[in-house]
Amino acid sequence: MQKCHCAGVSFETIVEIAKEKRCSYIQVSKELGVSKICRACTNYVRTYCESVLK
Secondary structure, X not given: OOEEXXXXXXXXXXXXXXXXXXXXXXXXXXXXXXXXXXXXXXXXXXXXXXXXXX
């Protein structure tokens, strides 16, 4: 899985915005509505973002 299908947001986009805003991917995810509806991507988004933002 490479994006939140419910919100239509790729994990890469979350990381890019977090870097631009200098904030956490969690904050960006909340603002974009990621993992709010079906929550199927919750673990995937966390794993991806934390691995890229080390």
